[in-house]
Amino acid sequence: MSSNPFQQNATQSNMTLPDQLAEIRKIIKGLKKDEEQLVAEIKEIGDCVGQSFEAQVVTEKRRSMKTDDVKKHLGDRLDEFYEEKEITKIKLKECGK
DSSP states (O other): OOOOTTSTTTTTSSOOHHHHHHHHHHHHHHHHHHHHHHHHHHHHHOSEEOSSOEEOOOOOOOOOOOHHHHHHHHGGGGGGGOOOOOOOOOOOOOTTO
16 A cells, blocks of 8 residues: 555554545545535636646536436436446445444
């Protein structure tokens, strides 16, 4: 496992694997909040230049499918276009809860 530059030896200690994963997810959640705040500030002030990076605010149009409306319109005919895939994920819960 690579070292985490944001927290000293959190995963290098004698923490169990589930505890390490929970700690990493907590760090990521905090970093995502930080990212959201920075993005909002940059959007507000516009393009800006730092020491190493330049931020440009770019607006694009994106087209997306209104899946609920498509399901209502096509009903069961939509089933043939679905594809099932098996995924594996890790769910964490606090011990004793």
